[in-house]
Amino acid sequence: MKGVAFSPDGDTLASAGDDGTVRLWEVAARRPIGAPLDAHAGSVNGVAFSDDGKTLAAAGQDGTVRLWDADAGRPLGSPLRGATGFVNAVAFSPNGNILASAGQDGSVWLWDVDARRPLGRPLTGHTDVVDSVAFNADGRTLATAGADRTVRLWDVAARRSLGRPLEAQAGWVSAVAFSPDGRRLASAGEDRAVRLWDPILWSDNWRALEHRVCGAIRRSLTRTEWAQFLPDQPYDATCQG
Numbered sequence: 001m002k003g004v005a006f007s008p009d010g011d012t013l014a015s016a017g018d019d020g021t022v023r024l025w026e027v028a029a030r031r032p033i034g035a036p037l038d039a040h041a042g043s044v045n046g047v048a049f050s051d052d053g054k055t056l057a058a059a060g061q062d063g064t065v066r067l068w069d070a071d072a073g074r075p076l077g078s079p080l081r082g083a084t085g086f087v088n089a090v091a092f093s094p095n096g097n098i099l100a101s102a103g104q105d106g107s108v109w110l111w112d113v114d115a116r117r118p119l120g121r122p123l124t125g126h127t128d129v130v131d132s133v134a135f136n137a138d139g140r141t142l143a144t145a146g147a148d149r150t151v152r153l154w155d156v157a158a159r160r161s162l163g164r165p166l167e168a169q170a171g172w173v174s175a176v177a178f179s180p181d182g183r184r185l186a187s188a189g190e191d192r193a194v195r196l197w198d199p200i201l202w203s204d205n206w207r208a209l210e211h212r213v214c215g216a217i218r219r220s221l222t223r224t225e226w227a228q229f230l231p232d233q234p235y236d237a238t239c240q241g
Contacts, residue, residue, distance in 0.1 A: 002016050003059075004016070004047070005048050005056075006049070007053040009053060011027055011028065012024055012026065012049075012053070014047045014070075016043075016044035016047045017043065018043040021037055022056070023037070024073070037075075040058065040060030040062045043061045044060050045087060046089045047059070048091050050092045050096040051095070054069070054070055055067055055068065057092065057099055057101075058090070059089055059103065061087075062086070063081065063083055063085060063086060063087060063104075064081050064087065065079065065080040065099070066079050067080070080109075082118055083102070083122075084107075086103050087102070088103040088130060088132075089101065089102050089103070089132050091134055091142075092135070093135050096113060097113055098110055098111065098112065100133045100142055100144075101133070102126075103129065106124070106128055106148070107123065107124055107126075108123040108142070108144050108154070109122045110159065119159070123154055125152055126146050126148050128146055131147065131172065132145045132175045133176075136185075137180060137182040139156060141154065141155065141156065142156050144176065145174070147172045147173075149167060149170070149173060150165035151166040151185070151187050151197070152166070164228065164231060166187070166197060171190035171191045173187055173188070174189050174190065183198070185198075220237040220239045223235055
């Protein structure tokens with residue numbers, strides 16, 4: 001089995017595996033719901049429910065993402081094809097309008113769920129397989145993680161990276177998740193460590209960032225530190241006085 005996901009109400013569990021099917025389970029009764037969904041030609045690597053629980057996305061070894069009516073157990077349109085090679089991970093934005101997918105070729109695709117088409121060109125930057133994708137609570141930021149040992153943050157609306165990649169783990173980064181309040185990001189990987197990150201460092205709210213930095217270190221950033229954390233902004237002495 002490659003992936004599992006609960007529906008938002010917790011009543012249904014979706015599971016995905018090497019046999020190319022997705023199975024839905026009634027959690028309370030611990031029994032399958034209907035027949036397995038013949039999802040992919042090859043293993044299914046990940047599954048995700050939309051926030052309203054009506055749509056299920058499945059990521060496959062065959063390089064496609066398939067959308068399903070979770071209640072009726074029927075496919076919604078044709079498979080989504082964008083990536084080259086297998087697709088590892090899928091995630092819906094909180095409003096369910098956007099689906100993120102990523103996998104073998106290191107690209108990250110954003111999809112218009114209703115229109116079932118890509119939103120512009122894929123997000124590029126990872127240099128190896130992407131293994132995990134996650135939206136923050138307001139859907140404005142996407143986190144991605146992969147075999148290049150980094151976590152990357154993306155501005156969803158602008159479809160651009162936020163700052164420099166985080167050198168997250170000493171090895172493959174296999175999982176990334178935001179806390180429900182969006183104040184922390186967690187990453188984990190093959191080095192068996194879990195790291196927590198503060199998303200304020202990727203915010204475009206420079207006043208909030210300035211206040212946080214000055215309160216924490218009680219001095220201005222050096223030019224070297226500025227170049228590391230705010231590479232796209234002109235240098236400024238952040239902590240006046």
